[in-house]
Amino acid sequence: MTLIRRYWLSALAIIFSGIVFLVPFSFIILMAFKDRTQAQLLDFSWPQGMHLWSNIVEVVTTRNWMLLTAFINSTILTVASVTLLVIFAAMVGFVLQRRKTRFNGLIEFLILAGLMIPPAVVPTIWLLQGIGLFGKLHGMVLVEIAYSLPFSILLYRAFIATIPREMDEAAIIDGARPLDVFFRIVLPLLWPVTVTNIVVQSVAIFNDFTNPLYYLPGNANATVQLTLYNFQSQFQTSYNLLFTNIALITIPPLIVFLFFNRQIVAGMTAGAVKG
């Protein structure tokens, strides 16, 4: 009885998930294979003829290879932000967890504020213009770091609490300086949570649309998410190209998902058990 019910429940879940979750993704892929006239119909049909390659070529070369530039920009932005973010957040998490001072309360308040408060957009633009970083990739890197720090610090602090203090005390007694203790003893031990941090934050920053929209205007600086936005109006009548673009920019998250699924879930569910 329960076996039969379980069987039906499984079948139902698989069919339902197929309709709700797989059909939209198949739709994207099918559209990327179609030619312009067939894509225009917007229906869920098998492509007539194989047009994927010509679609890719057309999307990539449009507007002076904008998509290629965008991929390079997004890669630089993601790699640079995440590298610095990981180091700075680990440093804060480490000292915050180890050293109890009267400032800890204030720092924790600022971290929670950072998780909650929406960034003040125009004043940030005004400030970036003031220091000459508006519309510059390195300015964008700093902004992404600033916005991602609170979450990364929380991840690190929780993990550092599980590393025994004796570990760093032993190193100190052996004469290690603070920097050595951190970079040679503690940081290597933090590897699991560092992987989680890298994976979660790279996906977030790679997929970020709002912040580059505000702080990184101009075609030369476009990130991959902005190409979609820019093409949305230009490709109004060529949905095949628009969906080819969507398919292309979904590849990096897909790769991350295939290889680091476990770490992503670990990072995103941190706090679910303890609260």
Next chain:
Amino acid sequence: MTAIMQTGAPTAAKAVPVLKRRSPYPAWFFLPAAIIYGLLFLLPTLASLYFSLTRWTLFNSTFIGLDNFAQFMREPFLVKGLINTVIYAVITSGLKVVLGLALAVLLTSQIAARGYLRSVVFFPVLVSTVGVGITFTVLMHPTQGMINEGLALLGIDGPGWLVDPNLALFSVALVDVWKGVGLATVIYIAGIVAIPQDYYEAARIDGSTIWQSFLYVTLPLCRPATVTVIILSFIGGLRTFDLIWAMTRGGPGFASDTIASVIYKQYQAGFYGLSTAGNVVLFVLIAVLVIPLTMWLNRREGHE
């Protein structure tokens, strides 16, 4: 051994005064993060409090008091944005809690293809929001869209999801749930997996049904997960911008405008003071709604 002891002892003795002078956990470790965070997040946030009271061109600002905020309360399309934001946040976080919990219970039970189902439900979380938005805009096309064509096969006359002013906000909220429910699900799965099996066994021995086990064991014990899901999706819902911008740009008319899209529109129009006031309104709205909500959720937990 003795050699180590001999060299070890004096260093340790020397290290004591060193420890007093310089902590092994130096405060300057905060510095890089503090400078970036302070300069690019805290400073603009504080500046927004002043600039929201001005008419502002980025080069000079005129102090106009609370005029911007008065405008926010007066102009119908701005008020609409305010109300929409709250509706959107309530709908998305409510649906994510219910569906996320249901899916998590299903995916921790003994059903076939669990791994596949978990992956399929979670993957949309990682996909570009704008990409999802554009895809669903096409799927929700009133006459040609796949959703309405599918409904037509069942004999249902599908609505104009994104073109009907009464429906547009809800349609976008549904897509938000589609994209975000995977996160709620994995959070709930983590919470449910952490519940010791003994409780379920004890409940079963006492003769509880599956439904009772869910109600009296699963639900109270995965409360931390519920709190996390509610807070995360509520804040996310209040701040949402990219999905709305990709799907409706706040339209038709102002029907699906939220504060975040109003902020962007006012920024584009060059009303920097008004845009910044929008930021402050959003900030206050989050503080006013989320802080009591968090306290309420956590206090109940303390009682149990």
